[in-house]
Amino acid sequence: MTGDDDVAAVLDAATAAAPFLAALPPDRRGRGLLELASALEDAAGELTEAAVADTGLDAERLRGEITRTCTQLHLFADVLAGDDWLGLRVDEAQPGPPRLPSTVRFRMPMGPALVYEASNFPFAFGVLGTDTAAALAAGCPVVVKTHPGHLATSARTLEIASEILGRLEWPDGALGALHTEDGAVAAMADTRVRVATFTGSLAAGRALFDIAALRADPLPFYAEMGSVNPVFVLPEAARTRGREIAEGLAGSFGPSGGQLCTKPGLVFVPRDSALEAAIADAVRDVPAARLLTERISTMYRATRTALISLDSTEVLATGRRGGAGEVEATALAVDLHALDAPGSPYLEECFGPLVVVVRYDDVAELSAAAARIPGSLTASVHAADGEESGGDLVRLLADRVGRLVWNGWPTGLRVGQATHHGGPYPATSSAQFTSVGAPAIDRFLRPVAYQGVPDEALPGHVRAALVRLRG
Amino acid sequence: MTGDDDVAAVLDAATAAAPFLAALPPDRRGRGLLELASALEDAAGELTEAAVADTGLDAERLRGEITRTCTQLHLFADVLAGDDWLGLRVDEAQPGPPRLPSTVRFRMPMGPALVYEASNFPFAFGVLGTDTAAALAAGCPVVVKTHPGHLATSARTLEIASEILGRLEWPDGALGALHTEDGAVAAMADTRVRVATFTGSLAAGRALFDIAALRADPLPFYAEMGSVNPVFVLPEAARTRGREIAEGLAGSFGPSGGQLCTKPGLVFVPRDSALEAAIADAVRDVPAARLLTERISTMYRATRTALISLDSTEVLATGRRGGAGEVEATALAVDLHALDAPGSPYLEECFGPLVVVVRYDDVAELSAAAARIPGSLTASVHAADGEESGGDLVRLLADRVGRLVWNGWPTGLRVGQATHHGGPYPATSSAQFTSVGAPAIDRFLRPVAYQGVPDEALPGHVRAALVRLRG
Known part of the structure; x- marks a missing residue:
């Protein structure tokens, strides 16, 4: 006993x-x-x-x-x-x-x-x-x-x-x-x-x-x-569907207090695109949430505080203020090179309603970034017609994840014959x-x-x- | 480097x-x-x-x-x-x-x-x-x-x-x-x-x-x-096909110096059956062998000596004498209860031309013995028509091994679409x-x-x- x-x-x-x-x-x-x-x-x-x-x-x-x-x-x-x-x-x-x-x-x-x-x-x-x-x-x-x-x-x-x-x-x-x-x-x-x-x-x-x-x-x-579930927004998609993508992101990382294994944790966006402001707008509307347990809540607050305290971090937006015991949704922003450091804290899952927006200058930078993603359950690519037609980014990401999502969001897993909810370690x-x-x-x-x-x-x-x- | x-x-x-x-x-x-x-x-x-x-x-x-x-x-x-x-x-x-x-x-x-x-x-x-x-x-x-x-x-x-x-x-x-x-x-x-x-x-x-x-x-x-690959000879099979089974056994554990992962290492035979003498006869004809490496040879001799030194062990027969650097095939005999001791040495693989004949009194004893077999690549059952018709022993053995051989020998694996060469740990x-x-x-x-x-x-x-x- x-x-x-x-x-x-x-x-x-x-x-x-x-x-x-x-x-x-x-x-x-x-x-x-x-x-x-x-x-x-x-x-x-x-x-x-x-x-x-x-x-x-x-x-x-x-x-x-x-x-x-x-x-x-x-x-x-x-x-x-x-x-x-x-x-x-x-x-x-x-x-x-x-x-x-x-x-x-x-x-x-x-x-x-x-x-x-x-x-x-x-x-x-x-x-x-x-x-x-x-x-x-x-x-x-x-x-x-x-x-x-x-x-x-x-x-x-x-x-x-x-x-x-x-x-x-x-x-x-x-x-x-x-x-x-x-x-x-x-x-x-x-x-x-x-x-x-x-x-x-x-x-x-x-x-x-x-x-x-x-x-x-x-x-x-x-x-x-753990899984960071990266999302890659390509330039033309950001330009033509910015508002839709921003709202999709808020609707994917926000609900359930962001406490989903498939929550998008990293979003790669072109620097200086209107998408960033759209994301900030959408995040400000995300309601506060009571997290599942006291322990998860404590961990979330601690991780959030630690990330914000880094020089490389900018707070892009926070969601609606919550009552006692609730936490706010948070979007942080960093430059792509902030992921370069060995053991970069941005590459670890933060369980809760937090997303890190990663600014890139050129799609050519994304290959190296994709290779650096820790094993994840999912990766998502948002592309306009003709973008990523060679499929190079998709191929690189397939090596790092269990599921590749095209112009969609990783949450709301479809349960069926072909489901794969898995991925390389540590996913x-x-x-x-x-x-x-x-x-x-x-x-x-x-x-x-x-x-x-x-x-x-x-x-x-x-x-x-x-x-x-x-x- | x-x-x-x-x-x-x-x-x-x-x-x-x-x-x-x-x-x-x-x-x-x-x-x-x-x-x-x-x-x-x-x-x-x-x-x-x-x-x-x-x-x-x-x-x-x-x-x-x-x-x-x-x-x-x-x-x-x-x-x-x-x-x-x-x-x-x-x-x-x-x-x-x-x-x-x-x-x-x-x-x-x-x-x-x-x-x-x-x-x-x-x-x-x-x-x-x-x-x-x-x-x-x-x-x-x-x-x-x-x-x-x-x-x-x-x-x-x-x-x-x-x-x-x-x-x-x-x-x-x-x-x-x-x-x-x-x-x-x-x-x-x-x-x-x-x-x-x-x-x-x-x-x-x-x-x-x-x-x-x-x-x-x-x-x-x-x-x-490691795999001990047990063989269960049921009474009627032992009575009617003793000579054939004995020769089959010698032809399975003897060749290649017994250095096969599927070598039968344990053979359960009815006590006082003529099969035992037939096995002894067949083993005496097995040629000596040079083992693959010095290390394997040393290990084989040491394990053989250790097993023979046990009070519970009887040497049933040895094969032909070999030249320098060669080892003899060996059949030992023990009573079923010798397998009862926790960590019984008879239940560990001996890599080389050695087989342990295990004497049982009643087929009813074999269920407990089957449950005690360490995870193995194979188990074999020799049965006459009508013996083991309920399939209980087969079912018990299926829980312990990767391949079940019926009236045949585990060596000479068939390579095909349906092959399973695996099994529970430590196999x-x-x-x-x-x-x-x-x-x-x-x-x-x-x-x-x-x-x-x-x-x-x-x-x-x-x-x-x-x-x-x-x-």
Whole structure:
């Protein structure tokens, strides 16, 4: 027992549930996800209220987030209705010589998953969020580490989920929870946990990554962490669409108190363009916000103060004054060469409603700037027709990020079959995986090959998929 | 400069070659692989001779290994001729509301790869082995760390490859080499290296894994390490096919001095069955072998002596006496309960021609034994018709290994589309990946999503695949 968590009991239950979930036919796992989505939708009013109280986020935004969370659960049910997730490949037997036995390769669940809730999405990255949905879809029991920033919301979501899973006669250990930091860290170090996911700060994510890597049996661990999400506005786009771009920027970095992993943190604009004044205007209209937790608020104020205190920083504009406990949106401006210094503070994520406008003189400077961007979830390019027609900047940025946005904004991630919400370190701990979208299930599956095994010894759903594959 | 390696120059060259290889159309990368295979085949006589001198392995086996290496190069050229490797997924634009931009997701090369040669396969895991072939196929420049056990073979293979790549006008950095331990470790710690692979001992693999994980930007690192590859012979199979199984075992653990990652190291047999005597007979015929390196030879003798010195060990049989510098094949026998002790030495890989016969009384005991097997590349089950019809043992073993072999032997891996040569730790450092077969390319690719990007800004081969996908 660590603090208030009975880690051993929670992990024993998850371990006991693993064979059940692995053997449960995929369509029944899918039906479970749909039932969870229905229950979430039914309780949306009550849950939104709880989350508003917990987080200070806007009710409409939270209600929308519940819908997104249901979309995610539906998405993984859809994934299970097809065969792609199984990764089935066959090398048929050859009579020879040389006689070769068949190889049937498919993917199986990795076992109990530890899933850290994120602070900033109490539903979409919460108890029934993308990580839980993907893990259950894969057939892995889930142990959720609840986030202290929205405990009431998590507790109620857990109750709702437990009721549904109980009704479906899934074992208790299919979805468990830990509530303390110490309990979760003990679980990270426990060999019963076979895979873990995290969404949060670089400092916390890296600490957990190190625990995972240094285990006697290293733990597959998928962390989504800090991201500066640069935006490059090319000269002609700045000239012709300045007002629209300025408003788009304010609408992307301002809402939700700027507490989104995809918040644009750096915006490259041509020096002396009208865009800069337009950005200042738009930022002045951004409402103040109460941030998610006291800790996030303190960190935001400290980072903002530190950046403003630098000689290279100019305060371009601040948003509306807030009440007690609220913070103001802030746009800073710097020259491009301010990013040159090794470990430049402008290249670190500031979690909250702050954006740094970076002035450049010539598009030719942007290649070097792009190469200096730390691994990010996204990069965006605003270009007029004919600008960036060679695609050089896009190619350079593709090497640094997981998603490239063209004439759009990185927030408002589209959840689908082709989603990639990932990117090179420090955006995530593994650039090969995504935490959102259909391929998020990949994190919880591993291949196994059956060589010369008679069909009747294959799992039933593999046998069925094999019949479909062989046509 | 570290020792004899100019690490900085080698990594600069690889870095410079990365954009060229990434932009090279996949069919031209494929043609490069085919040219390398032809050159290898043309030089097979000379290379076999060099490898016999370097390793002491049998000429016929080495000649066969060159053929396998060419098969691997051809396999990845085939992979590039299709679209699967690209992992292309599309969420088409929606006019809305809400208007949604398109997302095009595909996989791109991760960048310069450091590839450690293995001691035991101077060709198939050598300069132009499976790791190099997969990395070049993905579009990653390769820096090979040559193995001290076959330096002449590696040097000649590098010369042959350089000539071909020069003729194809690939940049020098497309395939480079480091020859010292210190040089390779410096490269592991260098951010210019974006992915690394290793095949060898658990001790060395784990040390490199820790270096990779503790980098400021953790390095994706794929190590294939120790594996005991258990074989379970069920009672009826032992009774009816004892002679055949005994000969199969000797033919699997004996050749190549037992220095194969898939060598069966543990064989579970029913107590008092005739199989045991048959195994002893078969082992007595196994020729002595010169092991690959002095170090491997020393380790083998030490491990063998340590195991024999245990009270629980019985020496079942030894193979033919060898000359100076050669070692004898060895079959030991123990009771099942000898595996119960925590950290039982019988559960660790002994690299060389040694097998441990484990006597069981009842098939019911095998479930607990299966659960205790360390993560392995393979497990094999020998069963007569009707035995293991419930598939319980197979299911338990699937949780511990990467490949399940039915009435066959784990050595002689089939290289194909469905190959999985991987497994839970300590068999590999990441159970989700394979080092052999078509999916081995996965280790060198990462996804990127292009959102709302006009088709003309997509790489040409992605544009072409998109046309095919949309039909």
